[in-house]
Amino acid sequence: MSLDLKTSNAQHIDKKARFSVMSDLYQKNLGVIHRRWPELANLIDIQEIEHLDACVVDGKHQTISVEGIQLSSRYDPIEEAFMYRKHTSGDEYHVMGCGMGDVPKILMHDKNAKKVFIHIINPDVFKLVLHFTDQPWLNDERFHCLHDTLMNTSVSEVVLKHPGAIILPQEIILAKRKTPNLYYHYESIIFYRYAIQQFNSDGSIEFDQLRIKENLPLLRKKKPVDELFKKHGKKHQSVILIGAGPTLEENIDKLKEVYKKPGRPYIVAASMAGKLLYKHEIYPDVIVNVDRGKGLEDNNQDLADFFPFELARHKTRFVCSTLTPHNILKDWRGKTYYANLLTEDYDKIQEILPSIRLYMYGSVIASALHIAFAIATQRVYFMGMDFSFPDNKFHAGMDNSTHEKTMKANTSVINGYGEEVETEISYRTFLTGVENFISMQKVNELEFINCSRRGAKIANTTYLDDQEII
Numbered sequence: 001m002s003l004d005l006k007t008s009n010a011q012h013i014d015k016k017a018r019f020s021v022m023s024d025l026y027q028k029n030l031g032v033i034h035r036r037w038p039e040l041a042n043l044i045d046i047q048e049i050e051h052l053d054a055c056v057v058d059g060k061h062q063t064i065s066v067e068g069i070q071l072s073s074r075y076d077p078i079e080e081a082f083m084y085r086k087h088t089s090g091d092e093y094h095v096m097g098c099g100m101g102d103v104p105k106i107l108m109h110d111k112n113a114k115k116v117f118i119h120i121i122n123p124d125v126f127k128l129v130l131h132f133t134d135q136p137w138l139n140d141e142r143f144h145c146l147h148d149t150l151m152n153t154s155v156s157e158v159v160l161k162h163p164g165a166i167i168l169p170q171e172i173i174l175a176k177r178k179t180p181n182l183y184y185h186y187e188s189i190i191f192y193r194y195a196i197q198q199f200n201s202d203g204s205i206e207f208d209q210l211r212i213k214e215n216l217p218l219l220r221k222k223k224p225v226d227e228l229f230k231k232h233g234k235k236h237q238s239v240i241l242i243g244a245g246p247t248l249e250e251n252i253d254k255l256k257e258v259y260k261k262p263g264r265p266y267i268v269a270a271s272m273a274g275k276l277l278y279k280h281e282i283y284p285d286v287i288v289n290v291d292r293g294k295g296l297e298d299n300n301q302d303l304a305d306f307f308p309f310e311l312a313r314h315k316t317r318f319v320c321s322t323l324t325p326h327n328i329l330k331d332w333r334g335k336t337y338y339a340n341l342l343t344e345d346y347d348k349i350q351e352i353l354p355s356i357r358l359y360m361y362g363s364v365i366a367s368a369l370h371i372a373f374a375i376a377t378q379r380v381y382f383m384g385m386d387f388s389f390p391d392n393k394f395h396a397g398m399d400n401s402t403h404e405k406t407m408k409a410n411t412s413v414i415n416g417y418g419e420e421v422e423t424e425i426s427y428r429t430f431l432t433g434v435e436n437f438i439s440m441q442k443v444n445e446l447e448f449i450n451c452s453r454r455g456a457k458i459a460n461t462t463y464l465d466d467q468e469i470i
Contacts, residue, residue, distance in 0.1 A: 029130040032138040037145050040120065047124040054128060063100055064132065066125050067177065069170050072100040081106045084166045093164040096186065097121045097171025100129060104137040113142060120147045121171045121182065180414075181459065188432035191425055192362060205345075207294060212349050214326045224355035225319055225339040225371070228286070232375045238265035238470060239376040240383060242284065243365050244272035247452035248384030248396035252280050254451070255383065258469045265381065265469065268372045270364045273384055274308025274316075276397030283314035288368040289328065290321040290341060290360065304328050306398075319371060321358075322349050341367065361433020362426065369437055379447040381469055386455025387431035388413050388423035416453025416463055423456065435459045 034041035055065040059074030073080040081102040091114045095103050098118055107116050116137075120126050129135075137143050167186060176183035198204075240255070242248065258264055259282050267284040269277060274287050293303035304327050312318070312334030319337045320329060323346075329336070338353065340346040341360040350357065358367040365385060372380045384396055389409055409422035413431065438448055438460045448461040451469075 023131070025134060026127075026131045029135050029138060032135075033145065036138070040145055040147055043147055044120075044123050044127050044130070047127045049124050049128050052124065052128060064129065066128065066174060069173050071125070071129065071170055072102055077102045078106065084168070088166060089163040091115075091164075092162075093117065093166060094119065094162050095166045095168070097168035098126055098129065098135075099168050099170060101133055101135045101137070103166060103168065104135070104143065108137040108140050108143070116140075116143045118143060118145045120145060121175045122178075123147060124178075125171070125174055184413075184428055185432055185435075187425065188429040191429045195362065204294065207292070208323055208345060211292065211323050211326065212352075215322060215324070215329055216352070218326075218329050219322055219338050219353055222336045222338050224353070225337045225358065226356050228317065228319065228337045228371075229356060229374050232266065234375065234377050236266040236375050237378045238381065239372040239379075240265045240267045240381045240469070241365075241368055241372040241385065242267065242269035242273045242277070243368075243382070243384040243386070244270055244276075244395045244397075245384040245386030245388075245455055246390045246393040246396050247386050247454050248273060248276065250454075251383050251451050252276070252282075254469070255282055256280060266372075266375055268368050268375070270368055271307055271318075272364070273396065274311055275306065278308050278310050279397070283311055283316050286317045286319055286371065287311060288319045288364055288371060289324055290339075290358070290364045290367045291325075292321075292323050293325040293328075302327075304331065309333070319367075321367070322346065322353060322355075339367070359433075359437055361430065361436065363430035363433060365430060366433045366437065369434060373437070373441070373446065376446055379449055381464065382448065382450045382458065382461065383452070385434070385450070385458070386452070387427045387434075387458075388415065388421045388456045390415070390421055390454040392422065413456040415455060416450065416457050421454070421456070428456075431456050431458065 030041055030045060033044065053067050057063050057065050057070060057074050061072075061074055061077055063070050063072045063074045063077065065071070077100060084103055085106060091112050093107055093113060093116045095107070095116065095118050098104065098120060104116065104118055107113050118137075138145070167190065172183060172186045175186070240258070242255075255277075259267070266286075267282075268286045268288065269284040271287045271289040274284070277284060287308065289303075289307070291303055303325050307328050309331060312332055315334070317335045317337065318332050319339060322338050322340055339355045339358045340350045340353070342357045343360050346357065359370040360366050369380075392409070408424060411423055411425050411428060412420040413423050413428055415421045435458060438458075448458070449464050450458055450461045451464045453463055453465075
């Protein structure tokens with residue numbers, strides 16, 4: 001059953017009249033929250049809700065619409081709640097948002113449910129709901145009510161890995177009003193889930209099995225990425241991490257100056273940036289590829305066409321996933337380290353060719369960041385990590401026609417100047433992956449410095465601006 005997001009038969013809420021009538025119900029609900037979660041109760045109580053554009057919507061059942069978004073179905077909210085639940089498993093649940101409280105209510109009647117975590121995404125909307133509906137689940141000791149700003153764990157990690165996760169889409173849409181970053185995180189989760197489902201249903205498993213069989217004889221002659229970590233792990237004060245975003249071009253001159261200095265930072269680059277670096281006589285210490293090349297093959301392109309084989313002559317090391325295209329692995333004439341990724345599709349080959357498993361969140365830059373983090377002791381500089389299309393350009397050093405079949409600007413992000421810049425949903429997902437990795441590290445363990453403000457703003461990073469790279 002789909003959720004009706006647009007209102008009809010709506011009666012605008014006379015807030016002053018209704019709130020005064022319903023204040024006893026609100027105080028009852030809030031009293032339970034204050035007893036069990038006093039910090040959350042204080043947060044809810046200070047919310048201003050008079051500004052909300054709220055309507056009561058009549059159907060077979062009543063619901064509330066906020067900013068044109070219904071909090072539950074007006075036809076059968078209980079059936080809708082069961083629909084969300086049927087996609088879960090286990091006896092522990094994480095519910096992202098509360099809606100009208102229907103999902104918590106059906107879980108309350110589940111005798112097999114041991115723990116239920118309700119994540120309050122929109123505290124102002126939750127306060128409004130507490131005025132209109134009784135929430136008996138608040139008294140259930142199995143339930144734990146949290147606000148995401150109070151959480152110690154990454155929201156994304158909880159949702160992606162937990163079989164009992166339920167995401168209420170109406171709450172996610174409403175989160176964009178005040179916490180767009182949270183909205184983007186959930187959007188990325190949904191996109192990532194969809195990508196995984198597609199992977200499992202489009203022949204990719206068979207594709208990978210053939211790739212492993214093809215690569216195995218070559219990989220057995222190579223070293224795992226563990227050897228690179230042993231040699232360089234935490235041995236360099238600074239690492240420059242280079243993506244293939246458009247702003248890499250404007251940083252090339254600065255990078256050339258740094259590259260020529262003795263004792264320069266260690267340089268780790270995504271392979272897609274390699275040809276531009278080679279053209280400017282910048283030879284990174286390591287290039288990284290984790291792309292299978294399958295999407296390009298489907299569009300009659302070959303990942304090898306974009307690969308900087310020339311760098312092998314300049315002692316650049318190559319870190320590749322074990323599922324890297326065979327022709328790239330075969331034709332690279334330099335030192336190679338293989339690695340498996342932290343995703344389920346690498347579990348089987350990990351048993352055959354074990355390695356340190358590199359972080360993965362849809363993009364090579366996630367794995368390259370893991371390598372940079374392992375090597376740096378003080379700071380990591382980001383270059384060409386735009387996750388967006390400044391000047392409507394897709395990649396540094398390439399014409400847009402190269403990727404026009406696979407790229408399409410369909411959303412936006414905020415850049416370092418507070419401006420909207422076009423991007424693709426997948427790129428925003430890659431951004432989420434980088435932000436998640438940074439947030440999982442110890443506070444102040446490393447400083448992450450972005451060399452350009454024109455790309456997407458990356459949480460928990462600072463900007464280089466006029467400072468020197470050291």
